[in-house]
Amino acid sequence: MKINTKFWLTSLAATMMSSPLAAQEAAGIDQRVNEVFANLTGPFVNLIFAPLPGTSFPWIVLWLVVAASIFTIYFGFVQFRFFSHAIQLVKGDYSDPNDAGEVSHFQALATALSGTVGLGNIAGVAVAVGIGGPGATFWMILAGLLGMASKFTECTLGVKYRNEYPDGSVSGGPMYYISKGFKELGLPGGGILAIVFSVFCILGALGGGNMFQANQAHAQISGIVGDYPGWITGIIFAAVVFAVIVGGIKSIANVTEKVVPFMGILYVGAALIILLVNYDKIGWAFGQIFTGAFTGLGVAGGFVGALIQGFKRAAFSNEAGVGSAAIAHSAVRTKEPITEGFVSLLEPFIDTVVICTMTALVIVISQQLIVDPTTGNYMLNEAGNAIATIDGNSGVALTSAAFASGISWFPYVLAIAVILFAFSTMISWSYYGLKSWTYIFGEGKTSELVFKVIFCVFIVIGAAANLGPVIDFSDAAIFAMAVVNIFCLYFLMKLVKKELFSYASRLKSGEIKKFAH
Amino acid sequence: MTAKIVIGLDGTDTGERALAFAKDLASRVKDCTLLVIYVIEWSPFTFQTPEENEQRHKRREEEIELANSRIVAPAVEALKKAGFKASGLVRHGDVAETINALAVENGGTQIIVGRASAGGFSKRIFGSSTQNLVMHADLPVTVVG
Numbered sequence: 001m002k003i004n005t006k007f008w009l010t011s012l013a014a015t016m017m018s019s020p021l022a023a024q025e026a027a028g029i030d031q032r033v034n035e036v037f038a039n040l041t042g043p044f045v046n047l048i049f050a051p052l053p054g055t056s057f058p059w060i061v062l063w064l065v066v067a068a069s070i071f072t073i074y075f076g077f078v079q080f081r082f083f084s085h086a087i088q089l090v091k092g093d094y095s096d097p098n099d100a101g102e103v104s105h106f107q108a109l110a111t112a113l114s115g116t117v118g119l120g121n122i123a124g125v126a127v128a129v130g131i132g133g134p135g136a137t138f139w140m141i142l143a144g145l146l147g148m149a150s151k152f153t154e155c156t157l158g159v160k161y162r163n164e165y166p167d168g169s170v171s172g173g174p175m176y177y178i179s180k181g182f183k184e185l186g187l188p189g190g191g192i193l194a195i196v197f198s199v200f201c202i203l204g205a206l207g208g209g210n211m212f213q214a215n216q217a218h219a220q221i222s223g224i225v226g227d228y229p230g231w232i233t234g235i236i237f238a239a240v241v242f243a244v245i246v247g248g249i250k251s252i253a254n255v256t257e258k259v260v261p262f263m264g265i266l267y268v269g270a271a272l273i274i275l276l277v278n279y280d281k282i283g284w285a286f287g288q289i290f291t292g293a294f295t296g297l298g299v300a301g302g303f304v305g306a307l308i309q310g311f312k313r314a315a316f317s318n319e320a321g322v323g324s325a326a327i328a329h330s331a332v333r334t335k336e337p338i339t340e341g342f343v344s345l346l347e348p349f350i351d352t353v354v355i356c357t358m359t360a361l362v363i364v365i366s367q368q369l370i371v372d373p374t375t376g377n378y379m380l381n382e383a384g385n386a387i388a389t390i391d392g393n394s395g396v397a398l399t400s401a402a403f404a405s406g407i408s409w410f411p412y413v414l415a416i417a418v419i420l421f422a423f424s425t426m427i428s429w430s431y432y433g434l435k436s437w438t439y440i441f442g443e444g445k446t447s448e449l450v451f452k453v454i455f456c457v458f459i460v461i462g463a464a465a466n467l468g469p470v471i472d473f474s475d476a477a478i479f480a481m482a483v484v485n486i487f488c489l490y491f492l493m494k495l496v497k498k499e500l501f502s503y504a505s506r507l508k509s510g511e512i513k514k515f516a517h
Numbered sequence: 518m519t520a521k522i523v524i525g526l527d528g529t530d531t532g533e534r535a536l537a538f539a540k541d542l543a544s545r546v547k548d549c550t551l552l553v554i555y556v557i558e559w560s561p562f563t564f565q566t567p568e569e570n571e572q573r574h575k576r577r578e579e580e581i582e583l584a585n586s587r588i589v590a591p592a593v594e595a596l597k598k599a600g601f602k603a604s605g606l607v608r609h610g611d612v613a614e615t616i617n618a619l620a621v622e623n624g625g626t627q628i629i630v631g632r633a634s635a636g637g638f639s640k641r642i643f644g645s646s647t648q649n650l651v652m653h654a655d656l657p658v659t660v661v662g
Contacts, residue, residue, distance in 0.1 A: 092561050097618065101577040101609030103570045104561030111567055168574035250566075257564040331570035431567040 030230050030464045037461060038469035041476070048476040048483075057304060060479045061311045064321055067486040068146035071153050074493060075500060079148035079345050085507075086342040093514045094339070102333035105343045112328035112344065114260050115209075115428030116351050118421035120317030122267075122414070123216045123396035125359040127471070129369070130394050131386045132309025133299035133378050134285070135292025137360035139310025140317075144352025147320030148345040153489050156341030156496050157181060158326030159334065172330025173432070174323035174485050175201075175439045181492045193488055197323065198436035200480040202451075204324070205436070207470075207477035208316065209429020210455060211462025213422035215470045216396045218463040220418040223397055224411065234463030238456040240423070245430050246452050253427055260424045263417040264355070270413070271358035274406035278365045285364040298377025300385055312475065315482070317356055318348035322478055323485035327432045336512075338499040359399055366402040368393065395467055430455050519548040523625035525616040525650070526555050528588050531631025535661040536592060539629045543601055551603040553592045554619055555584045558646075559609035581607050613649035620656055627657045 049058045072079065088094065089105050128136040154174065161180040162172025175194040182190025218233040243249045275282060288297070293310075296302035319325055325344055332340050363369070370379045370388040381388040393401050396418060403410040430452065437451040438444075462470055506512045524539045526532040536553075543549040557580050565573070589605035596603035606623075608615055620628050630647055651658050 095561065097608075097610070097615075100561070100615070101557065101559050101573075101580065103565070103573045106562050107565050107570060110564050111570055114564065115567075168578060169571050170574070171571070253566045253568075257566055261564055328567055328570075331567065331573065333574060428567055 033464040041473040045472045045476040071149035108332040118425040121355045124313045126398040128309040128313035132306035133292045134288040134364045135306035136310035137289045138293030139307045140314040143311045143314035144348045147348040150321035152341040152345040154326040155329040155344035158330040159337035159340045162330040173327035178488045197484040201436035203477035205429040205433025206458045208474035212474040214459045214462035217422040230464040234460030238459040318351040363402040366405040520626045523620040523628045525630040535631040538661045553605040556612045556615045557609045612646035629659045
């Protein structure tokens with residue numbers, strides 16, 4: 001609260017005296033916020049991204065990939081076997097007309113998607129390709145395909161073990177399936193693990209679901225209107241988010257929820273147009289992606305660097321194994337929890353395999369990354385930690401420049417898209433964070449208000465801090481959720497297998513059938 | 518001859534006129550039952566916030582309760598008082614599709630609805646529920662003006 005008041009006062013002061021002194025003071029605030037933030041989060045970030053002994057490979061990346069591979073094998077490639085069934089479920093082929101008016105599979109999927117499709121697909125991919133080269137795209141797609149199995153596992157459990165209250169409202173997510181599932185299996189420690197997950201989920205909500213969004217939205221706006229202090233964007237965003245989550249002004253959220261899918265379609269449409277115009281380069285771009293995946297094409301860290309970036313950004317974008325989607329999906333009304341698992345496996349597919357790949361292809365095709373003409377490899381920037389780009393762009397600015405090379409006015413549309421995506425992701429994550437918060441501190445007006453205010457304060461900090469520390473903290477917090485979630489999923493996956501076996505046999509025997517609509 | 522007349526209400530005056538017409542018709546048929554339907558416009562393909570999803574089940578119950586107490590129950594009550602055999606149903610969905618589906622499901626012999634009560638831009642493009650019902654219904658439809 002104290003920090004918030006301070007920001008408001010400083011904002012007022014800066015508006016009143018637009019002198020060079022005030023501007024200097026304003027820049028100073030950004031710098032101070034950045035320093036304090038980087039120092040505070042450093043040890044946590046280092047722990048999560050610690051490399052495996054004797055290598056430069058972060059253990060957390062291996063953790064996610066191994067889990068996704070195990071789930072894929074354990075459930076017999078469920079993401080491919082039930083892919084078309086998932087689409088039929090979303091279409092409503094198996095929905096009982098008597099349940100009309102409840103949350104549909106489509107709605108649960110769309111809500112979860114609006115929390116994941118966003119900056120991860122636009123800025124995150126640019127970070128992956130900018131550091132890991134085009135080869136990172138290959139690993140990103142692979143991670144997306146494998147991640148479908150992780151998502152299936154967690155969302156099935158999310159619906160199966162949610163809490164249903166007497167008034168008909170529901171609360172679900174990893175904290176509920178960890179505590180209830182462990183109890184059912186007679187395993188100890190479920191209660192503690194659920195709380196640890198909730199703590200990380202709150203940090204994830206404040207990091208990736210908030211600060212990263214605010215930060216990149218500011219980068220996008222200042223790229224168009226010119227540079228200005230980040231905390232100003234932060235305060236504006238915080239005020240709007242505050243109005244929605246505290247003030248209950250539903251109209252803003254409703255408008256966003258309706259505009260965001262439209263923006264998503266527009267984004268994919270623009271990418272497709274650029275790809276169609278440059279259709280002769282698509283083959284070359286895929287060539288770069290495949291060659292880069294195994295050789296690195298000169299990027300820092302070679303092909304392992306490409307792999308790490310690909311997996312990291314895919315996980316950050318589609319959140320498979322993180323557990324966040326299980327919170328969003330648990331609201332669906334279904335007699336068969338596993339049907340929501342099937343539907344949720346479409347999420348990493350749409351998010352990563354389709355949208356992220358589009359972004360990566362546009363960046364590669366637009367040739368924003370500088371190639372050394374003599375070796376054919378990518379040239380590194382001065383710092384040697386990323387590929388040199390034409391205008392020195394990185395993150396969302398790189399994506400923006402790539403789209404601008406095909407459609408000159410697109411950066412303006414992209415700026416609006418980024419702001420809306422950032423906003424809808426914040427709204428979704430404020431909900432995930434809140435659910436974890438109330439799991440620990442109990443439900444109640446005051447408890448909820450405290451979290452919501454903290455959430456808004458972090459928007460300001462996120463917009464003011466530099467991309468480096470923000471992205472590190474965001475990744476670390478979200479991956480910390482995956483540490484607990486996946487650990488627990490290993491114990492709980494046999495419960496999902498039982499459901500899968502029962503459902504598959506009933507589907508085969510015709511007991512579960514389509515409804516005539 | 519036995520008949521089951523399905524009346525689609527929309528909570529407006531035209532619905533009332535449809536009801537009056539159905540009563541008149543039913544009184545001329547020897548063995549006739551009346552089924553009053555109110556459909557709450559709803560689509561499974563909309564976009565909602567996580568909070569809306571969380572509260573959805575509760576809202577649905579409230580919507581059904583409201584439609585029943587305000588529109589369907591009073592209409593059924595009035596029909597019974599007037600000596601008709603009548604029952605009522607409330608369901609969510611696309612208005613035209615759902616009225617047709619419920620009419621078929623419940624063995625209806627014909628459908629009576631009021632004409633479109635509102636105009637507007639979207640109606641010009643997509644047509645009204647009444648128009649859609651007339652075009653796609655599996656039973657004879659009477660539209661009361």
